[in-house]
Amino acid sequence: MIEAWSAADVRAAEEPLLAAGVPLMERASFALATQVLRDLRARRRSVRGARVALLVGAGNNGGDALHAGAYLARRGVAVTAVLVAERAHAAGLAALRAAGGRVEALHEAPERLGGVAGDVARSDVVLDGLLGIGARGALRGLAADLVRVLDAGPRPWVVAVDLPSGIGVDDGTVPGPVLRADRTVTFGAAKPGLLLPPAAHLVGELTVVDIGLALRAEPAVRRLEPADVGRAWPVPGPGDHKYTRGVVGVVAGTSTYPGAAVLAASAAVRAGAGMVRYVGPPAVGQAVLAVRPEVVTAPGRVQAWALGSGVPVGFGTAQAGRDEGQHRRARTALAEAAGRPGSPVERTVPAVVDAGGLDLLEPTSPPWFVLTPHAGELAALLRRRGEDVEREAVEAEPVRWARRARELTGATVLLKGSVTVVAGMDGTYAQADAPAWLATAGSGDVLAGVLGAMLAARSADVVGRPALSAEVASATALMHGLAWRRAGQGGPVAALEIAGAVPAVVADLLPRG
Ligand SMILES: NC(=O)C1=CN([C@@H]2O[C@H](COP(=O)(O)OP(=O)(O)OC[C@H]3O[C@@H](n4cnc5c(N)ncnc54)[C@H](O)[C@@H]3O)[C@@H](O)[C@H]2O)[C@@H](O)CC1
Ligand SMILES: [K+]
Numbered sequence: 001m002i003e004a005w006s007a008a009d010v011r012a013a014e015e016p017l018l019a020a021g022v023p024l025m026e027r028a029s030f031a032l033a034t035q036v037l038r039d040l041r042a043r044r045r046s047v048r049g050a051r052v053a054l055l056v057g058a059g060n061n062g063g064d065a066l067h068a069g070a071y072l073a074r075r076g077v078a079v080t081a082v083l084v085a086e087r088a089h090a091a092g093l094a095a096l097r098a099a100g101g102r103v104e105a106l107h108e109a110p111e112r113l114g115g116v117a118g119d120v121a122r123s124d125v126v127l128d129g130l131l132g133i134g135a136r137g138a139l140r141g142l143a144a145d146l147v148r149v150l151d152a153g154p155r156p157w158v159v160a161v162d163l164p165s166g167i168g169v170d171d172g173t174v175p176g177p178v179l180r181a182d183r184t185v186t187f188g189a190a191k192p193g194l195l196l197p198p199a200a201h202l203v204g205e206l207t208v209v210d211i212g213l214a215l216r217a218e219p220a221v222r223r224l225e226p227a228d229v230g231r232a233w234p235v236p237g238p239g240d241h242k243y244t245r246g247v248v249g250v251v252a253g254t255s256t257y258p259g260a261a262v263l264a265a266s267a268a269v270r271a272g273a274g275m276v277r278y279v280g281p282p283a284v285g286q287a288v289l290a291v292r293p294e295v296v297t298a299p300g301r302v303q304a305w306a307l308g309s310g311v312p313v314g315f316g317t318a319q320a321g322r323d324e325g326q327h328r329r330a331r332t333a334l335a336e337a338a339g340r341p342g343s344p345v346e347r348t349v350p351a352v353v354d355a356g357g358l359d360l361l362e363p364t365s366p367p368w369f370v371l372t373p374h375a376g377e378l379a380a381l382l383r384r385r386g387e388d389v390e391r392e393a394v395e396a397e398p399v400r401w402a403r404r405a406r407e408l409t410g411a412t413v414l415l416k417g418s419v420t421v422v423a424g425m426d427g428t429y430a431q432a433d434a435p436a437w438l439a440t441a442g443s444g445d446v447l448a449g450v451l452g453a454m455l456a457a458r459s460a461d462v463v464g465r466p467a468l469s470a471e472v473a474s475a476t477a478l479m480h481g482l483a484w485r486r487a488g489q490g491g492p493v494a495a496l497e498i499a500g501a502v503p504a505v506v507a508d509l510l511p512r513g
Helices: 007-019 024-043 060-074 090-098 110-121 141-152 226-232 258-270 282-291 324-338 355-360 375-383 391-396 398-409 443-457 459-464 468-488 495-509
Strands: 002-004 051-056 078-083 102-105 125-129 157-161 183-187 205-209 221-223 247-251 275-278 304-307 351-353 369-371 412-415 420-424 427-431
Touching: 007 024, 024 060, 024 125, 024 157, 024 183, 024 205, 051 060, 051 110, 060 078, 060 090, 060 125, 060 157, 078 090, 078 110, 090 102, 102 110, 110 141, 226 468, 226 495, 247 258, 247 324, 247 443, 258 275, 258 282, 258 443, 258 495, 275 282, 304 324, 304 443, 324 351, 324 355, 324 369, 351 443, 355 375, 369 398, 369 468, 375 391, 375 398, 375 412, 391 398, 398 412, 398 420, 398 427, 412 468, 420 468, 427 468, 443 459, 443 468, 443 495, 459 468, 468 495
Parallel strands: 051 078, 051 125, 078 102, 125 157, 157 183, 183 205, 221 427, 247 275, 247 304, 304 351, 351 369, 369 412
Antiparallel strands: 002 221, 412 420, 420 427
16 A cells, blocks of 8 residues: 655654754655666666756755755766756755766756756756645746746656655645656655646656655555455455345446446456345346346345446436436435435445436435546536536546545545545545546446445445445455456456456455465
8 A cells, every 4th residue: 555645744754853863865865866776777778977957946855856966976977957946955056066967057047948958858867856845836937937848848757856846745736837757756655646636647656765754644645556455355255155245236227228237237246246136127137137147136135235327317407318217216225225214224235326326315425325426427416515616627626526525425435537536534545547448438337336346245344434435445446447457458448348357356466375
């Protein structure tokens, strides 16, 4: 698992060490230089004679770049520091000069921007040390101009120092120009903006360097890695049977959209549900059975619901594919799962609420409900609860709006995207496992089915400790991305094939022995 702490928490952890004279910047810059040497060796035969440009801002982030530049210069690298601000880290500058590095004071001759940017672009590696956790808003002034010019030209290998300069450190926003990194070397701990969209797309490969910080606060954002999913995946024991492994109730599809039912039910079967119970129009049930004869269409108890995929609701307009019967079934399932008055207590179970199901929710839901909107659906859900927000705003600040939806609905919110954000009761997860190919029709139905199976397997745990929903949802998002990789091998893939790849991915991830 990768855990990220806010800028304030990182500073609080640094303070006592700095007061005690612990050389944090030396540790950070040495690790940075070591990584750059590795990159140089991988990219060209010899380090000696390689060209490295440092983009240096006013603060300690620039100091890290300058000190790393001094190490590199002593190894025979030709290092040029480009200064964009009146101030620059004095000790770092002195170290670089003493090691034979060159300094280009662009702030004293801004008319040289074009020529300097051209030199920078021809370097073997560029270190972006313009701004770190001291960033306030979008990059400004000459730093912003330089990044804009570099962005427009041919791209050298860019290593971001601590973070790509100009991203929202704590919220992952991209408020202005940012130089996209091939690698980010971050110090002490990851920062939330490195994991959260849209900034996460600008980070490249992430390397976290331990500089000895003791972070005591809860991480602000977490990202699960494949081994975490393997550990969390429900593995049946000798005493298990289909009911203890979890029955998933699927309320999906209509006669206009039967495919959603087939996909969600197939995915639940492939993810290892003890049993899948399909609830819907008989003709759709037949379509499901034709693909998955394991599915049961008789009514009965379930341990989790996956509902709403392919069940359009729509407001104010007579929408094609509206099926009042499916709405009623979904509403009944939602009420029982939430434990609303009049519902049998033992039917209080987790629920995945997808697509049209989002329109059928009561104003508030229990935290063991996992809502799975994409940005447009989240905007609509928020508007119905009084927020003035469009899809574009959700895409610009996904974590803000996912958390807002969590607050307003009470449910756990999984916001789908190429980085999926999950806002849960005790924290936020960001999973960057979904390539753009995954944005295909039916892919969301598969996610709902797999998540239904995961929640059914841990039904009582999730209702008893609802904070678990977010972790289960994140593990599912990761599994979904891995299954795509397996099925598509880097190319396009049909949604049903994603479901088909789940068993092999699970087998690979389970701890051996
Ligand atoms: N405190 C320490 O000793 C350590 C700090 N470290 C480094 O120090 C960084 C934090 O350093 P600072 O607190 O000096 O902050 P930064 O280096 O992030 O930059 C702050 C400076 O940038 C300017 N600035 C702020 N927002 C700007 C904007 N939008 N456009 C242009 N200029 C802007 C401000 O005038 C301020 O002087 C970390 O990211 C990390 O790289 C590491 O060396 C680890 C140890
Ligand atoms: K930086």
